[in-house]
Amino acid sequence: MTETVILGVIGSDAHVVGITILEQALEAAGFDVVNLGVQSSQEEFVEAASANDAEAVLVSSLYGHAKQDCEGFHQRIADSDLEVTTYIGGNLAVGQDDFEQTRKTFREMGFDRVFDSETDPEEAIEALKADLDVRPPESEREGRTVSV
Numbered sequence: 659m660t661e662t663v664i665l666g667v668i669g670s671d672a673h674v675v676g677i678t679i680l681e682q683a684l685e686a687a688g689f690d691v692v693n694l695g696v697q698s699s700q701e702e703f704v705e706a707a708s709a710n711d712a713e714a715v716l717v718s719s720l721y722g723h724a725k726q727d728c729e730g731f732h733q734r735i736a737d738s739d740l741e742v743t744t745y746i747g748g749n750l751a752v753g754q755d756d757f758e759q760t761r762k763t764f765r766e767m768g769f770d771r772v773f774d775s776e777t778d779p780e781e782a783i784e785a786l787k788a789d790l791d792v793r794p795p796e797s798e799r800e801g802r803t804v805s806v
C-alpha cells in the first residue's frame with residue numbers, strides 16, 4: 659500500500675502532540691505520511707498534496723479557530739485540480755460546543771469527515787482505509803474464507 663497522506667496543524671496553532679501520535683499510527687498502518695508540522699498555511703497543505711500526489715489531507719486544529727483558518731480551503735483545493743479526501747479533527751470550536759453542530763459546519767465547508775478530540779487514531783485509520791478503498795496485501799488475505 660502506498661497511499662500518501664498530508665498531515666498538519668493549520669493556522670497559527672502550535673499544538674503538536676496530536677499530529678505526532680497520528681503520524682506514528684498512520685505510518686504503522688502502512689501510509690506514507692508527509693507531516694507539515696504546526697502552524698501550516700492552507701497553501702502549504704495544497705502544495706504538499708499536489709507535490710506528493712496525495713490521496714488524503716488531514717487537518718488538525720486544537721486552539722478553537724479552525725473555522726476561520728479553513729475558510730476557502732476547499733475552493734483552493736478545487737482551484738488546484740486536486741482530488742483528495744479531506745479530514746479535520748481536534749478541538750474545532752471554542753469551548754464545549756455541540757459536536758454534531760460542529761461536524762455539520764465543517765462538512766458544509768467541504769470536509770469529508772470531521773473528528774472530535776476524543777478520536778482514537780485507529781478510528782481515523784479505519785475511515786481512511788474505507789474511503790481510499792485500501793485492501794490488505796494479498797499475503798494477508800490468503801487463507802480467508804470468501805463467501806459468495
Ligand code: B12
Nearest residue numbers: 671672673674675676718721722747748749752753775782
Ligand atoms: C499541551 C497544550 C498546550 C501547549 C502545546 C504544546 C505543544 N507544542 O504541543 C501550549 C502550552 C503551548 C498550549 C498553548 C495554547 N493552548 Co493549549 N492545550 C494543551 C492541552 C493541555 C493538551 C493538548 C495535547 O497535547 N493533547 C494530547 C493529544 C494526544 O491530544 P489532541 O491534541 O487532542 O489530539 C488527538 C485528538 O484531538 C485527535 N486529533 C487531533 N487532530 C486531528 C486531526 C484529524 C484529521 C483526526 C482524525 C484526529 C485529530 O487525535 C489526536 C491523537 O489522539 C489542551 C487541553 C487538552 N487536555 O486537550 C489545551 C488546549 C488545546 N489549549 C487551548 C488553548 C486555548 C491554548 C492557547 C490559545 C492558550 C493561550 N491563550 O495562549 C494557546 C495556543 C497557542 C498556539 N499558537 O497554538 C484550549 C483550546 C480551547 C478550544 N479549542 O476551545 C485547550 C483545549 C485547553 C482548554 N481546555 O481550554 N496548549
